[in-house]
Amino acid sequence: MKAGIKAYGAYIPKYVVGRAQIAKAWDFPSVPGTKAVASYDEDSLTMAVEAGVDCLRGIDEKSVDGLLFASTTSPYLEKSSSSLIAVALDMREDIITMDFNNSLKAGTSALITAADMIEAGKAKSILVIASDMRNPEPLTMYEYAFGDAAAAFLVSDEDCCIEIVDYTSRSEDLVGPWRRAKDDYIRQSAGKYDELQGYGYNTVAAIKALAEKTGVDMAKIGKACIYGGDVRAPSKIGKQVGIPPKNVCDNLFMTLGDTGTTQVFMTLIAALKRPKDEAILLVGYGDGADAILLQVTDKQKLKELKRSRRAYMIYSAMTEPVPEYTKYLFFRNSLKKDPFKRKTSTITVHRDGNFLMRMHGVKCQVCGTVQYPIWKSCIEPNCQATGQLEEVKLQKRGKIFTFTLDHLEYGDYYETPIPRCVIDLEGGGRILLNMTDCNPKEVTIGMDVEMTFRKIHEGGDFYNYYWKCRPIRERAVSDEEEGAPKRVEAQAPAEEM
Amino acid sequence: MARQGIKDRVAIIGAGYSKFGERWDMNTEGLLTEACGRAIQDAGIEKTEIQAGWVGIQYWFTGLSGATLADGIKLYGIPMTHVENYCASGMDAFRNACYSVAAGVNDLVIACGVEKLMDEGSHGLPGFTEMGHPLLPLPSAPAMFCMAATRCFHEYGWTKEDLARVAVKNHSNGVAHPMAHFRNAVTMEEVMRAPMIADPLGRYDCCAMSDGSAALIITTPELAPSYVKNGNYVVVKANAVSCYSNTPWYVPSFPFTGFWSTQKAAELAYREAGVTDPRHEISFAEVHDCFTITELVNCEDLGFCARGTAPEELKNGTFNWDGELPVNASGGLKCFGHPIGATGCRMLVELTKQLQGRADGRQVKDPTLGLAHNLGGAFTVAAITILGKPE
Numbered sequence: 001m002k003a004g005i006k007a008y009g010a011y012i013p014k015y016v017v018g019r020a021q022i023a024k025a026w027d028f029p030s031v032p033g034t035k036a037v038a039s040y041d042e043d044s045l046t047m048a049v050e051a052g053v054d055c056l057r058g059i060d061e062k063s064v065d066g067l068l069f070a071s072t073t074s075p076y077l078e079k080s081s082s083s084l085i086a087v088a089l090d091m092r093e094d095i096i097t098m099d100f101n102n103s104l105k106a107g108t109s110a111l112i113t114a115a116d117m118i119e120a121g122k123a124k125s126i127l128v129i130a131s132d133m134r135n136p137e138p139l140t141m142y143e144y145a146f147g148d149a150a151a152a153f154l155v156s157d158e159d160c161c162i163e164i165v166d167y168t169s170r171s172e173d174l175v176g177p178w179r180r181a182k183d184d185y186i187r188q189s190a191g192k193y194d195e196l197q198g199y200g201y202n203t204v205a206a207i208k209a210l211a212e213k214t215g216v217d218m219a220k221i222g223k224a225c226i227y228g229g230d231v232r233a234p235s236k237i238g239k240q241v242g243i244p245p246k247n248v249c250d251n252l253f254m255t256l257g258d259t260g261t262t263q264v265f266m267t268l269i270a271a272l273k274r275p276k277d278e279a280i281l282l283v284g285y286g287d288g289a290d291a292i293l294l295q296v297t298d299k300q301k302l303k304e305l306k307r308s309r310r311a312y313m314i315y316s317a318m319t320e321p322v323p324e325y326t327k328y329l330f331f332r333n334s335l336k337k338d339p340f341k342r343k344t345s346t347i348t349v350h351r352d353g354n355f356l357m358r359m360h361g362v363k364c365q366v367c368g369t370v371q372y373p374i375w376k377s378c379i380e381p382n383c384q385a386t387g388q389l390e391e392v393k394l395q396k397r398g399k400i401f402t403f404t405l406d407h408l409e410y411g412d413y414y415e416t417p418i419p420r421c422v423i424d425l426e427g428g429g430r431i432l433l434n435m436t437d438c439n440p441k442e443v444t445i446g447m448d449v450e451m452t453f454r455k456i457h458e459g460g461d462f463y464n465y466y467w468k469c470r471p472i473r474e475r476a477v478s479d480e481e482e483g484a485p486k487r488v489e490a491q492a493p494a495e496e497m
Numbered sequence: 498m499a500r501q502g503i504k505d506r507v508a509i510i511g512a513g514y515s516k517f518g519e520r521w522d523m524n525t526e527g528l529l530t531e532a533c534g535r536a537i538q539d540a541g542i543e544k545t546e547i548q549a550g551w552v553g554i555q556y557w558f559t560g561l562s563g564a565t566l567a568d569g570i571k572l573y574g575i576p577m578t579h580v581e582n583y584c585a586s587g588m589d590a591f592r593n594a595c596y597s598v599a600a601g602v603n604d605l606v607i608a609c610g611v612e613k614l615m616d617e618g619s620h621g622l623p624g625f626t627e628m629g630h631p632l633l634p635l636p637s638a639p640a641m642f643c644m645a646a647t648r649c650f651h652e653y654g655w656t657k658e659d660l661a662r663v664a665v666k667n668h669s670n671g672v673a674h675p676m677a678h679f680r681n682a683v684t685m686e687e688v689m690r691a692p693m694i695a696d697p698l699g700r701y702d703c704c705a706m707s708d709g710s711a712a713l714i715i716t717t718p719e720l721a722p723s724y725v726k727n728g729n730y731v732v733v734k735a736n737a738v739s740c741y742s743n744t745p746w747y748v749p750s751f752p753f754t755g756f757w758s759t760q761k762a763a764e765l766a767y768r769e770a771g772v773t774d775p776r777h778e779i780s781f782a783e784v785h786d787c788f789t790i791t792e793l794v795n796c797e798d799l800g801f802c803a804r805g806t807a808p809e810e811l812k813n814g815t816f817n818w819d820g821e822l823p824v825n826a827s828g829g830l831k832c833f834g835h836p837i838g839a840t841g842c843r844m845l846v847e848l849t850k851q852l853q854g855r856a857d858g859r860q861v862k863d864p865t866l867g868l869a870h871n872l873g874g875a876f877t878v879a880a881i882t883i884l885g886k887p888e
Contacts, residue, residue: 344631356632372747373633379748381741381757402651402753404643405696406636408621417696420636422644422746422753432634432746445651456632466632 004160009055035147035257051150070106108284132260137185147257151265222278275302362389370428508721511540511714520708529569532710553586553610583873585880588841609712612836648753659808663789671828674858707834711842735769758879759798780864844869
């Protein structure tokens with residue numbers, strides 16, 4: 001049984017930082033392009049949930065047998081992220097969840113693992129999500145480079161549109177970029193050595209091994225999605241292995257930045273804008289390399305996916321620059337502002353998981369009212385029936401019934417004013433959610449909103465996640481308007497600072 | 498209906514309050530000593546005659562348990578009870594005290610309220626990081642009421658000017674009150690231009706953080722004349738409390754243009770007092786103007802005017818201290834601030850003195866029935882007390 005890709009999804013944060021903004025802040029020569037940046041209430045885990053939601057549109061999340069999460073920036077060093085993501089996606093509990101961490105090739109490794117599990121008959125479908133939010137040290141090249149995003153593939157044994165044909169992997173112990181548990185920022189000592197002997201050597205070797213193993217002529221590869229830490233790196237590799245230059249896909253460095261483990265996933269998703277019946281090469285790098293051979297099997301289904309997923313097309317077309325560079329520093333807590341800490345309890349958060357994470361409510365069997373959160377008795381004063389509430393899944397979209405812009409957050413002024421929105425959900429239920437990724441001045445009664453999973457606070461010294469609402473990040477996007485892959489002929493950023 | 502209501506079964510013979518404001522000079526004990534001492538003196542009793550006490554306090558840092566009152570006035574050994582019911586804490590302490598007298602268990606008791614907020618700083622109501630569910634959103638207090646304002650603006654076309662008139666009216670009343678926190682008049686322009694707290698409420702739309710305390714001495718109408726020789730005491734016509742959800746934003750049918758708790762408490766109180774036409778039978782009212790929008794909605798919920806018309810009535814002077822139905826002739830929470838546990842009892846002190854014709858601030862003309870109203874939490878708890886003169 002061959003495994004393949006059944007669906008894809010992606011997430012790009014709302015805000016981008018222009019490299020010119022960074023250059024201006026530090027009085028350096030301007031550099032072209034932008035990079036996507038997660039907001040103050042986002043992290044790799046919340047972005048992964050978004051990508052997962054996008055990937056599973058129209059697919060029953062209860063049909064998925066596993067979730068593999070790949071990232072070099074998991075919020076926890078000890079504690080799984082995949083298990084939390086699976087709950088936020090309202091997946092089953094009798095599934096396998098795994099975290100792939102610590103290497104930039106964690107994404108491709110997770111994809112290979114999922115394919116192997118399915119081919120071995122151990123699972124029918126597995127969601128693979130890559131998400132990264134690498135924190136660059138200000139005033140370094142990395143600050144221009146690192147971007148934040150997440151991307152997901154649903155790997156399955158049926159209804160696939162891309163077959164996962166075969167792969168090769170290499171492992172090599174070379175201290176390239178690294179970050180110790182105690183480090184805030186990524187370090188790198190031997191830039192050029194790593195570029196040639198680490199990155200260059202391993203990716204080329206993995207691709208050549210794959211060509212030999214499968215007998216596929218690299219000149220016939222239609223789309224090559226090769227990881228690269230800058231805009232030109234993938235082309236250099238492509239050239240060495242005989243892939244036609246025009247078939248080496250834009251790694252989106254100029255628009256999103258280097259999105260780490262997410263990069264090759266997002267590169268492929270962006271490249272699927274114009275699906276063809278062709279062979280695709282996916283190459284991940286980091287302490288070795290993975291080269292994966294894919295084959296498009298259902299062009300029509302890919303076109304349907306393009307229409308039904310926001311993925312790269314819509315999310316990249318709906319970004320906006322941060323107003324000031326300092327806003328970006330605030331997002332990254334580089335300004336070290338102490339956030340408020342709310343009293344919390346790991347026990348409460350676990351017990352209430354069905355309404356906090358899974359966003360379940362109840363429907364009263366007596367009066368029919370759908371309500372939130374999960375009550376034991378009906379909240380409507382005209383009913384108040386006890387013990388006749390059935391747990392139901394709530395829709396994550398609705399309209400604002402009333403709202404205010406609150407200039408106080410727990411007695412502090414943290415990212416205020418906060419729109420507090422009372423929302424009537426589609427399909428029933430009323431909820432109060434804070435709004436994020438918005439212009440507070442544009443909030444109105446009747447406005448359509450959708451839920452987004454966010455980091456709320458760090459009370460109890462753990463990450464307390466919950467849902468917020470935001471203006472719906474969706475609109476029709478024409479092919480021309482689509483954010484990339486524009487062939488931006490970038491000047492390479494200055495080598496030294 | 499209960500076998501007997503509270504009407505005409507309890508009398509107030511002493512009332513006193515502390516100066517309200519930034520009382521950095523004293524703690525909870527000092528505030529209680531000041532207010533209770535004045536009430537005891539007003540009643541002309543010895544404190545040792547008091548048989549039981551109730552104290553309304555919301556915040557744990559003000560004090561927990563009835564012992565806060567025992568320590569506060571140094572009256573040990575008798576039953577003392579701490580009542581917490583959000584902004585209605587003080588009025589509910591009074592209600593429970595009334596019931597003990599009406600039940601014939603006690604002859605002479607004290608009901609009081611106190612809150613010591615100012616030691617917590619000035620960033621809005623304190624303690625929000627400690628309260629409620631760890632993750633479900635908890636808006637600031639102004640934000641809760643703003644959600645009502647937004648909805649009223651939407652449904653009735655009310656404006657920020659409509660809200661501002663409440664602040665202007667109450668501030669102009671507060672000027673005359675020696676116990677008020679603020680005694681400054683404000684102009685429409687000042688209110689409109691004030692910094693935003695939660696859209697559309699600016700600083701002058703919100704009551705202040707304050708410290709304060711207020712106390713009442715209660716007995717039976719039979720015993721009252723022996724304490725108040727001239728017969729100028731006050732009797733309770735109704736007590737009512739009504740509780741709805743802590744989280745009305747989850748109730749799909751909640752309108753946000755009126756508060757069920759107030760409506761229900763009003764229904765109960767009017768029935769008990771035998772009031773059928775509140776607009777004409779209630780002489781004056783102290784209503785819970787924690788925010789300007791709250792006063793407008795309250796006036797409608799209490800049946801003082803038709804739904805959606807409160808701004809117009811206000812503009813026409815109906816609620817002025819010398820108008821048809823004076824609302825917050827004292828200056829209200831707008832001028833006294835809102836030491837939460839104290840506010841309900843402060844209103845009852847005001848009602849008592851008004852009915853006795855010895856108001857410390859603006860004296861309303863020939864009152865016969867006074868109504869006090871608190872609204873606490875997220876429109877969650879309402880308390881209403883109606884006081885009048887003995888038959």
